[in-house]
Amino acid sequence: MATKRLGRGLEALIHGPNDSPPIKPGVMEIPLEDILANPLQPRKDGLDEKSLQGLVASIKRKGVITPITIKEDDGKYVLIAGERRLRASKLAGLKVIPGYIVSISNESELMEIALIENIQRENLNSIDEAEGYAILQSKFNYSHDSIAKAVGKKRVTISNALRLLKLPRNIINSLRSQKISAGHGRAILMMNTITGMNKLYNLIIAKKLSVRESEAIAKGRSSGKIKIASKKSKKTTSPIKMVEDELITILGTKVEIHYLKNGGDIEIHFFSDDDFDRILDLLRSIG
Numbered sequence: 001m002a003t004k005r006l007g008r009g010l011e012a013l014i015h016g017p018n019d020s021p022p023i024k025p026g027v028m029e030i031p032l033e034d035i036l037a038n039p040l041q042p043r044k045d046g047l048d049e050k051s052l053q054g055l056v057a058s059i060k061r062k063g064v065i066t067p068i069t070i071k072e073d074d075g076k077y078v079l080i081a082g083e084r085r086l087r088a089s090k091l092a093g094l095k096v097i098p099g100y101i102v103s104i105s106n107e108s109e110l111m112e113i114a115l116i117e118n119i120q121r122e123n124l125n126s127i128d129e130a131e132g133y134a135i136l137q138s139k140f141n142y143s144h145d146s147i148a149k150a151v152g153k154k155r156v157t158i159s160n161a162l163r164l165l166k167l168p169r170n171i172i173n174s175l176r177s178q179k180i181s182a183g184h185g186r187a188i189l190m191m192n193t194i195t196g197m198n199k200l201y202n203l204i205i206a207k208k209l210s211v212r213e214s215e216a217i218a219k220g221r222s223s224g225k226i227k228i229a230s231k232k233s234k235k236t237t238s239p240i241k242m243v244e245d246e247l248i249t250i251l252g253t254k255v256e257i258h259y260l261k262n263g264g265d266i267e268i269h270f271f272s273d274d275d276f277d278r279i280l281d282l283l284r285s286i287g
Contacts, residue, residue, distance in 0.1 A: 027067045029096040030077055035070060035086060038079045038114050055088040064089055067098040069113070080104065080113050112136065112150050126182035127175045130161040137162070144281075156282050160186060160252055163278065168194055171201050180204060183211035186252045190218035192271030215245070219254050251279055 068082030079086060080102065089097045104110045124132070136142040136150070144162075148155040164175060164185045171188060174180050184204055191197045204214050240259050247255040247266070254269035270276040 027098045028101060030068075030070065030099040031096050032086070032090055032094060034075075035068075035077050035079055035097070035099075036073065038083075038110065052084060052088055052091070055084060056091045059085075059088050059092045059094070064094070064097050067100050069102055070099045071102055071104045071110070077101070078110070080110060107140070125176055125178055126161065126164060126185065127172055130164050133158055133162055134165060156250065159278065159282055163189055163252060168197055168201075171197065174201070174205075181211060183249075184209075184214050186249070187211060187214035187218050190215070190248075190253055212245070215248055219248060251282060253279060 064085055066082070066085065068085050069080040070077040071080055077099065082099075086097060104113070133147050133151075136147050137144075142150070144155050144158045147158045151158075161182070164182060165172070167175070167185055167188060171180075171185065175182065175185050180201070184201075188197045188200050188204075191200050200214065200218060203209060203217065207213075209217070240257050244255055244257045247257075247268075251268060253271075256267040256269075258265045258267065268279060270279055
């Protein structure tokens with residue numbers, strides 16, 4: 001069946017009345033000149049030129065194996081999924097490309113499918129991904145739960161991704177260019193001031209710190225000072241420490257476990273009313 005080529009998320013979204021897919025039987029050859037860009041494309045950075053050239057070479061040898069996904073629009077076609085295949089086909093000198101024509105009822109569904117296509121196939125960077133979620137939330141009134149179901153991720157993953165957009169602009173740009181990872185970004189968010197965030201970011205760049213090292217620094221901050229643990233210090237591998245580190249990663253904030261003989265306490269830190277609401281939201285979603 002031709003539809004088996006679609007990602008599971010796409011298959012779940014491309015549907016019509018009585019769950020019968022509105023995809024036309026077979027695949028049509030679509031003139032490249034008739035295909036318009038998706039105005040809601042979530043990808044903001046350029047496509048990787050090296051991998052694109054590899055796709056161009058493959059298309060020249062074997063053609064386009066996986067059809068793009070499009071929708072009709074006044075005699076033209078709007079691209080929904082397959083930006084890399086379309087771009088590579090143009091570079092390979094093709095005049096037509098195989099495409100599925102689907103029925104999309106509104107802009108939110110168009111955005112949703114384009115975002116899923118990018119996440120599933122093209123490894124969207126963490127900021128473009130978060131901005132895609134933010135569009136679904138702000139423009140189309142999607143809840144975190146709705147976004148999570150649409151893209152096949154956990155609700156806490158969506159919440160943590162959106163939090164990255166609260167970082168200073170220079171750090172967001174660094175995440176977009178993948179100079180640092182999303183894990184570094186979440187560690188930086190544990191600092192409760194813009195100054196503290198930038199201090200930790202600069203240390204991460206200067207010292208090439210790992211995510212775990214960055215989290216340890218953020219966790220151990222005091223009075224706005226940042227201390228770098230000695231490389232010679234012995235790593236703690238106790239079960240309690242491992243659980244503590246896991247909670248820090250999940251909640252994106254400082255967490256301390258005080259283990260006593262007959263019980264103990266878990267101490268979760270927050271640094272503003274918004275941070276408090278965010279942590280409560282995460283805990284409720286986990287429950």
